Amino acid sequence: MSGRGRRYFSPEIETMPRAEIKRVREERLLGDLLPWAYQRSALIREAWDAAGVTPDDVQSMDQFHERVPFIDKDAIRAFRDRHRDPYGGMLCLDPKMTEVFSAIFSTSGTTGDPTPAPYAGRGPSMLVREFWELGCRPGDFFTYCLFTFRGPGIHDTIRGIGATPLFVDHQPADVPQLVRFSRELRPTAWYNLSGPLVLAIEQYAAAEGTELGEAFSSYRGVTFAGEPIGPRTRRRIEGEWGLELFVHTGVGDVGAATECREHDGCHFWEDTCYLESLDPDGVEPVGDGERGELVSTTLLDKIAPLVRFRSDDLVRVTHEQCACGRTHGRVWPLGRKGDEVVVAGRSVLPGDLWAAIEAVPETGAGLFQVIRTRREVDRLRLRVGYATDSARGTADLRTRVTESVHEAVGIEPDVELVANEELLRQGPPHKIPRVARQ
Amino acid sequence: MVTFAKRYEDAPEIWGVGRLVVDAEVTPWPVAQRDIDDEADSLAPRLAALGLEPGGLVLVVAMLSQAVHAVPLERAAGKVGALYSSADATPFDAFRVAALTRQLEPQVVIGITGDVLDGLVGTGRDPADVLAAVPAVVTADDDAHARLRADGFSPRRWLKLGPTSAIEGLAEDGPVYDASRWRVEEDDGELVITNVVPRYTDADRLRTGVRGRVVEEGRVSVS
Numbered sequence: 184m185s186g187r188g189r190r191y192f193s194p195e196i197e198t199m200p201r202a203e204i205k206r207v208r209e210e211r212l213l214g215d216l217l218p219w220a221y222q223r224s225a226l227i228r229e230a231w232d233a234a235g236v237t238p239d240d241v242q243s244m245d246q247f248h249e250r251v252p253f254i255d256k257d258a259i260r261a262f263r264d265r266h267r268d269p270y271g272g273m274l275c276l277d278p279k280m281t282e283v284f285s286a287i288f289s290t291s292g293t294t295g296d297p298t299p300a301p302y303a304g305r306g307p308s309m310l311v312r313e314f315w316e317l318g319c320r321p322g323d324f325f326t327y328c329l330f331t332f333r334g335p336g337i338h339d340t341i342r343g344i345g346a347t348p349l350f351v352d353h354q355p356a357d358v359p360q361l362v363r364f365s366r367e368l369r370p371t372a373w374y375n376l377s378g379p380l381v382l383a384i385e386q387y388a389a390a391e392g393t394e395l396g397e398a399f400s401s402y403r404g405v406t407f408a409g410e411p412i413g414p415r416t417r418r419r420i421e422g423e424w425g426l427e428l429f430v431h432t433g434v435g436d437v438g439a440a441t442e443c444r445e446h447d448g449c450h451f452w453e454d455t456c457y458l459e460s461l462d463p464d465g466v467e468p469v470g471d472g473e474r475g476e477l478v479s480t481t482l483l484d485k486i487a488p489l490v491r492f493r494s495d496d497l498v499r500v501t502h503e504q505c506a507c508g509r510t511h512g513r514v515w516p517l518g519r520k521g522d523e524v525v526v527a528g529r530s531v532l533p534g535d536l537w538a539a540i541e542a543v544p545e546t547g548a549g550l551f552q553v554i555r556t557r558r559e560v561d562r563l564r565l566r567v568g569y570a571t572d573s574a575r576g577t578a579d580l581r582t583r584v585t586e587s588v589h590e591a592v593g594i595e596p597d598v599e600l601v602a603n604e605e606l607l608r609q610g611p612p613h614k615i616p617r618v619a620r621q
Numbered sequence: 622m623v624t625f626a627k628r629y630e631d632a633p634e635i636w637g638v639g640r641l642v643v644d645a646e647v648t649p650w651p652v653a654q655r656d657i658d659d660e661a662d663s664l665a666p667r668l669a670a671l672g673l674e675p676g677g678l679v680l681v682v683a684m685l686s687q688a689v690h691a692v693p694l695e696r697a698a699g700k701v702g703a704l705y706s707s708a709d710a711t712p713f714d715a716f717r718v719a720a721l722t723r724q725l726e727p728q729v730v731i732g733i734t735g736d737v738l739d740g741l742v743g744t745g746r747d748p749a750d751v752l753a754a755v756p757a758v759v760t761a762d763d764d765a766h767a768r769l770r771a772d773g774f775s776p777r778r779w780l781k782l783g784p785t786s787a788i789e790g791l792a793e794d795g796p797v798y799d800a801s802r803w804r805v806e807e808d809d810g811e812l813v814i815t816n817v818v819p820r821y822t823d824a825d826r827l828r829t830g831v832r833g834r835v836v837e838e839g840r841v842s843v844s
Contacts (some may be wrong), residue, residue, distance in 0.1 A: 192629075269724040278704070279676050285680065287706045287725060289717060296720045299706070311629075321629050324638070331685050331707040332717060335692075338637065345629040348637040350688045357686060359641070360647055368638065382767065413681070485713075533650050611713055 187403075190508070192315035192344070197509045201502070204453045204510065209244060212457060217251075219275065220488040226272030227490055230254050248459075253466075253478065255493040259298075269299050273487035276301075288334040290436075297332075303486055305350040307343025308336045309452050312342050312379040313441040317429060318371035318403025319462055321345025326373040326402075328353050328361065328380075330612070337374060339462045346372070353612045354442060355383035362387070362398045367406055369401035375431065377409035377613035382548045382603065394477040396425040406431040406441060409613035411516065413537040413549045432516045434458060434480025435494035440514050445506045448499075448513030449524055455483050458512065459491075460500040463520050472501045476520055495520045497532065525559045526594050533617040536565070539591035543583050550606045552619045554599075563588075563596040566619060568603040635821065643830035650784060652689050659786060660693035661739045663799040665700035670790035670797075671729045671757040671777065675702030676812060678725050682718055682732030682761070690781050694731065703728075710761065715740025719751045729757045731779055731788070735764030748772060759773030759788065780843065783814040783827045787841060793844035800839035807834050812841060 190495035191197045199207075205472055218238040220227045225288065226610035231237065234252040241247050278284055278301040285304075289297035319325050325341045327348040331458050341348045349370055351361045361384070364370070383580035407417075408431040420426050429442045437456040440449035451458060461468055462476030477496040483487050497517040504510050525531070533553055541549040550568030567584055569577065581598050591593045606615050634735040635744045636654040640647050673679050679698050683691035691707075696842065698705040706725055709716040714834045722730060730752065741748045747748045752758050758778045760766040769776040777789035781795045785803050787796035798805055812833050813826045 239841060281676065281699070281702050281704060284704060286695065287704055287721075289706070289708075292717060292720065296724075297717055299721065299724055301704075317649055322633070327637075327685070330709050330714070331681070331683055331691065332705065332709065332714070335695075338688075342632045342636070343629065345635045347635045350637055350639050350686050351648075352684050352686045352709075354684075360686070363647075364638070364649065397799070531761060589679060612711075 185487065187318055187320055190464050192312045195512065196452075196462070197312060199454075200512060201510055202377055205244075207454050208457055208482060211454075212247070213242060213244075213482065216480075216482060216485070216488060217247075217490065219485055220490055220513045222420055223275035224273055224488060225268075226254065226259060227264070227488070229262070229272065230237075235423075238333065239334050245354075248468075251491050253493045254489070256312045256495065259279055259548055263363055265324070270301075270487065271298065273489070274487065276303075286334055296350040301486055302334050302336075304334070304336050304339070308339075308453055310439065310441075311343050312345070312452070313406070313429070313431070313439075314340060314372060315449075316404070316441070316443050317406070319344060319346050319373040319558050323372070324353055324362070324368045324370035326365065326370045328373060328375060341374075352611055353377070353380060355380070355386075355612075358383050358387040359391075362393060362395075365401065366398050372401045373402055373405040373426075375406045375408045375613065376420075376426075376428070377407065378412065378416070378549060379409075379610065379612060379614065382607070383419065384551075396423060398426055399426055402426055404429055405538045408432065410617065411518075411534050411537060414545065415538065415541045416474060416549055432514070434514060435477045435482065435489065435492055435496065437479040437481040437489050437492070438497060443505060443507040443509065447505060448501065450505065450513055453511045454483040456481055458514070460498060461493075463497060469471075471503065472499055474517060477514070497523075497573070500529040522553065522555070523556055523558065524553060524563065526563045527561070529592070531563060531592060531594065535592055540565075540567060540584060542587050543580070545573045545575065545577075545580055546584055548603055550603050550615060552606065552615070552617055554621055555618045556621050563594045564599070566582060566599045566601055566606070568606040569600055571602050571604075637688060640686055641689075641781075641827075643828050650689055650720070651822055652784065654690060656784075656820050657689075657693055657696065657816070659802070661696035663802055664693050664786060664788070667786075667788040667790070667797060668694070668697050668703070668729060669701050669758065671731075672791060673698065673701050673703050673757075677701075677703040677728040679703060679729040679731060680708065680718070680721055680725070680727040681705055681706050682708050682730065682734070682737060684710055687721050687781075689784055690730070690786050694786065697698040700720060710734045710737055712736050712740030712743060715746070716744055719744075719746050722751055727755060728761065730755045731759035733758060733765045733769070733776070734760070736764045737766055738768055751774045757791065778843065780831055780841070782812060782829050782831060782841075783842065784816075784820065784822070784825050785814070795836050795840045795842045797840050805835055805841060810834075810844070811836070 262272035284301045286302040326344040328351040407428045431441045440451040457480040459478040463476040477498045478493045499515040502512045552566040554564035695705045780787040787798040789796045811833045
């Protein structure tokens with residue numbers, strides 16, 4: 184970071200004492216957000232009324248933990264279907280208020296219909312802190328590689344740190360322009376890279392003889408998002424391409440979390456959201472750094488506020504101060520609770536298999552799915568993508584993948600091999616469904 | 622001229638670097654915030670002419686790399702007093718076009734391409750059913766235009782004329798561009814364009830790749 188000026192974008196917030204973080208949380212949550220959500224969100228009110236709770240009953244964080252009911256995606260979908268409300272009872276304002284809203288965006292829709300989300304944003308988002316940490320500074324170009332349906336927030340945020348966006352589609356077809364713009368305009372940051380895009384870039388580079396280390400030499404930081412990155416892929420990108428990757432993940436639909444240069448967990452911003460990590464099968468909090476289910480509450484979103492939203496995301500969370508000096512919590516995403524299979528009493532998440540599958544050269548892209556008929560199964564069934572242009576063919580590939588997975592998790596899987604392209608067709612541009620339900 | 626920001630408090634003069642594509646050749650195209658704002662002012666009457674009303678919604682189907690053309694349309698919706706929503710113009714994201722059309726009931730869907738129609742068909746959806754309730758459907762390529770016509774629709778056209786857009790109204794009398802801001806001429810059967818008001822990047826008889834003719838000042842036909 185030498186020569187790039189100060190370390191933090193908002194030092195007074197990013198390094199605020201823990202006591203101050205708690206004070207801000209209580210002030211925003213108890214004094215403002217909860218009464219607003221209860222009065223205006225039909226779903227929140229319905230859930231609270233069913234639990235016999237009103238905002239008057241929640242005057243402290245202890246009372247919040249004891250009394251406030253959970254909501255989850257099923258509750259939102261059920262409300263949507265029951266009331267024919269596409270917003271699932273979450274909205275606190277009429278979406279036709281054009282003096283408030285400018286647009287209606289939508290979630291990725293990986294698991295079903297996209298959920299519409301009215302947009303009232305004006306200007307940069309909290310991601311200015313992350314983009315600054317990537318090493319981007321005023322006057323730089325910034326590669327904005329995403330989709331249209333996320334809205335103008337990222338664009339406004341890039342400009343919010345004084346940088347200029349270069350628009351690139353998050354599509355294999357646009358890799359030639361990604362490489363060209365990177366060479367010609369020398370951007371310093373890039374949002375976002377994903378597993379499928381890595382594969383497309385490698386295929387392009389192999390076909391064109393592109394030296395990626397040279398083409399991407401101007402970048403100081405690149406976010407990686409969509410799904411986890413395997414250790415082998417990360418080493419390859421950081422070693423051969425020369426990119427420093429910053430894992431970027433959503434946190435319970437109330438915000439995002441991103442690695443800092445310590446690469447020791449993803450920082451979430453506790454002045455914007457309150458995250459709990461609870462027993463995935465219960466309501467008690469798990470210890471710092473232990474595996475739990477992420478339960479999220481917004482502190483800022485007054486449009487469609489989530490309050491104690493059981494996200495189904497399995498995570499580790501710590502509130503220990505990071506070596507970077509930031510005092511906000513860090514999260515490590517582990518997988519989806521609904522994606523877990525229990526094989527002969529042993530829990531397996533897709534993330535547990537990643538390193539083993541990408542360790543085999545032909546399946547090094549890490550494209551695979553767990554075939555899930557129910558949570559508890561007798562056999563671990565995997566559908567694994569492989570590169571069809573491999574000189575070795577598939578003669579012993581199934582055996583090698585099976586042995587690699589067996590060695591990693593102690594379970595011998597049944598492996599079905601399919602071409603990488605077949606799996607890529609199933610996903611949006613930045614990820615594939617990691618669990619195939621049958 | 623200040624081109625780049627020196628402090629983060631100062632937004633850079635370049636709003637973003639988009640691109641123009643002519644016969645598959647890509648030209649990076651920087652634009653300023655004032656260009657986007659002016660194009661939005663120019664396009665708002667085009668959306669109104671398609672039937673977009675205050676309180677209504679337009680679904681803009683495009684790619685992020687087409688921001689120079691798509692974002693002015695989105696901003697134009699606000700100038701009409703309407704909302705916008707977005708979907709990618711890809712086969713995969715066709716499911717979003719179907720879902721948002723059903724959920725949000727747009728008055729205008731603009732930017733339908735052959736890829737989007739392929740995506741709808743590929744996921745078992747009939748484009749005629751998906752778009753049946755939309756009062757104004759505007760296509761972004763010839764493939765989609767021909768296929769929707771064959772399905773009994775009366776699609777209008779959205780043409781990318783260099784850095785600006787020409788959009789056909791409900792009368793189906795050819796795409797309309799803003800002659801107070803752009804001069805469009807014919808050159809050996811191809812439309813070329815010149816900006817007549819200031820733009821960050823000047824276009825001087827710039828090839829558009831569109832085969833057609835100028836029917837009258839402000840209106841073209843495509844061949």
